[in-house]
Amino acid sequence: MFNILILAEENDKTRELKNRLSREGYVCTLTPPGNEPEKIAAQQAPRLVVLDVGPDGEIPTLDTSSDGKGPMIIAVAFRPRMQELATRDDITDFVLKPFDVDELLTRIRRLAARAKATPPSDIITAGDLIIDTARCEVSLGGSPVELTFREYELLKFLASNRGRVFSREVLLNKVWGYEYFGGDRTVDVHVRRLRSKIEESGQIYVETVRNIGYRFKRVI
Incomplete structure (x- = not known):
């Protein structure tokens, strides 16, 4: 199973994203990030996280593993935060807000296929x-x-x-x-x-x- 965690507020777009991923066979959870996104990610142990980044405030670090084997992260954010995201080694990809569901799905599928095709390093x-x-x-x-x-x-x-x-x-x-x-x-x-x-x-x-x-x- 390929687990995907959507850390975002529930709305029409995030519900559509979750439902379409579920129909494609992914195990998908939609959860508001709240005050403890790191704890939520650790409990869910997803392979990929779609992270809704706010217009300001600290961007959480969801990959706390010492070996770099944490989840792939797609950050969804407004343009002013793109430069900050580009400097983060733990962010795999990012999408501009307001995001298009089809574009985000395409990026998720591509990353999931890459992860499935890459055997574990051990x-x-x-x-x-x-x-x-x-x-x-x-x-x-x-x-x-x-x-x-x-x-x-x-x-x-x-x-x-x-x-x-x-x-x-x-x-x-x-x-x-x-x-x-x-x-x-x-x-x-x-x-x-x-x-x-x-x-x-x-x-x-x-x-x-x-x-x-x-x-x-x-x-x-």
């Missing part, structure tokens, strides 16, 4: 291979792949640097740590085991670069 995909770095899980063709901790860390590092070639020494430092005193053939052993688990179908993910080391294939 998901790495390569063909049928999916690496969920938030959950430390790997799946291939929809089936879970059981990896040891070191196999997982090796795969994650290579896949996060797709196309780059790393020597065995660099991989030892990056994956095993600088305090690891084992030989660099340890890397070969783990790559071989990793390949046996993710390349059963014949699809190559980890390539050997002769006399140098390994890389995760750029194009799958």
Whole structure:
């Protein structure tokens, strides 16, 4: 579900906007901003906010996340506030008042499509291979792949640097740590085991670069 929060006073235009978004399948809430718009946004946890900006007063900060993963925000405001809005990193787009419902709908659809097409930053995909770095899980063709901790860390590092070639020494430092005193053939052993688990179908993910080391294939 794609949640949209309209922080605005209820009137003919905002009701029409809400109703048309709901008919298109969005989960849409129309709420007056009141004195605590930040609290309302935090409770609703929307993917996108349509924010009605008044002619004066402070513009609320609705993205309070530390990782920049807060909601996209379309500000609706009069022209004198446009310059101020343009300096705000948390404002994704803005529309002039009095706004046209069709124009605002077009902008919302475009942002929603962009958000749906962009995979979360903690998901790495390569063909049928999916690496969920938030959950430390790997799946291939929809089936879970059981990896040891070191196999997982090796795969994650290579896949996060797709196309780059790393020597065995660099991989030892990056994956095993600088305090690891084992030989660099340890890397070969783990790559071989990793390949046996993710390349059963014949699809190559980890390539050997002769006399140098390994890389995760750029194009799958």
